[in-house]
Amino acid sequence: MAGILIFSEKTKLALELASAARELSAVNPGEIYALCINDQQEAAELSDRGLAAYLLNNPGLSTADTALTAAALLALANQLGVDTILLSSDRRGKELAGRIAEAWEAGCLTDVKGFSVQDGQLAFVRNALGGATVATQIIKTERKLIAFTPRAFAPVEGGGGSVLPFEFDIPAPSVKVLDTRSKAGDMVDIQGAERLVIVGQGVENQSDLSLVEQIARALGAEIACSKPVASDKKWLSEERIVGLSGKICKPEAAIILGVSGQVQFTVGIREAQVIFSINNDENAYMNKISDYILVADLKDALPELVKALA
Ligand SMILES: Cc1cc2nc3c(=O)[nH]c(=O)nc-3n(C[C@H](O)[C@H](O)[C@H](O)COP(=O)(O)OP(=O)(O)OC[C@H]3O[C@@H](n4cnc5c(N)ncnc54)[C@H](O)[C@@H]3O)c2cc1C
DSSP, rough: EEEEEESSSSSSHHHHHHHHHHHHHHHSOOEEEEEEEEEHHHHHHHHTTTOOEEEEEOOOOOOOOOOHHHHHHHHHHHHOOOOOEEEESHHHHHHHHHHHHHHHHEEEEEEEEEEEEEETTEEEEEEEETTTEEEEOOOOOSEEEEOOEEEEEEEEOOOOOOEEEEEOOOOOOOOOOOOOOOOSSOOOOTTTTTTEEEOTTTTTGGGGGHHHHHHHHHOOOOEEEEEEEEESSSSGGGGGGGSSSOOOOOSSSSESSOOOOHHHHHHTTTOOOEEEEEOOOOOOOHHTSSSSSEEEHHHHHHHHHHHHOO
16 A cells, blocks of 8 residues: 545544544555644644644635635545545545546545455444345445445544644635634534433424433433434424435444334444344334344333433
8 A cells, every 4th residue: 555645624534534544554555644724723633643644724715615725635545646545425425536546546435434454454333225135345446435324433543643734735716715613503423422322203292302302411422313203393403313325333332212213214223332222113123233122112111211311
């Protein structure tokens, strides 16, 4: 391996990518580099953990402009002569992946959860067919672009890196970024939560959410939900949806309240370390992939849980 370049504008995800890069370079040795755009703090953190972090300081480049960000990544990748770029498989990472792979003539995989070595080749593991199955795939091209799902790797440890300047003449932007604002509304990070209490349609009344909140508070958990609870009922924000069209989560524990367990949901939670399911249907598919099951009506179970945790 000639080398690996990593990029995410979210420091936490960049640290995870650095871990992935270390594991990959243990199989195919090569240097590891990071690109940080207008983020001195991220560059310092990555260099503190042992990486060569290239800092591109140019207020004319916003990471919201994925065309320019892709151009910067390509320029640095070519300058360093790396053959692998790692991105995070979040919305922006996936958009960058497509843009870079096409321009760099690289084989590209997104939603990658891990890798193994098969017959001396790196084989990447990712969800396929909408999460109904898991595929193991090998990139045949010399250049490789891999987008790893958040939390697929622990943040990197180590020390002794450096921050280096990266000069890049910005080409004329195709997008004019007028303003960048934090997202309004719910800023919850269900992917970062160690524990989740997940509300499904089996929670029949919106007023029962106050019981769910009490349970979550007692457990130090975030509240998440199945898609219809947010998209149809509008009880919770879409930031809290678990699953294919929401977030892929890997908490230590997930308490799942009245979710049937269709594949579009389970793909987002099946890698939780421990799953508790409460459902009044003992044959619900959710129960089949759970570690602990309580077959009960949530109208009875929720107040009992609140009492037990008080
Ligand atoms: C392209 C596509 C993408 C999708 N993406 C997602 C996604 O990202 N996330 C997602 O969640 N869904 C997604 N869906 C929808 C998904 O297919 C399911 O419709 C959805 O997950 C069902 O939500 P649910 O389990 O909460 O509701 P239901 O399927 O209605 O299940 C409710 C469950 O609660 C139980 N129950 C009912 N009453 C009680 C009670 N009183 N006490 C205890 N248990 C009770 C029932 O037995 C049942 O198991 C997607 C669908 C499509 C087509």
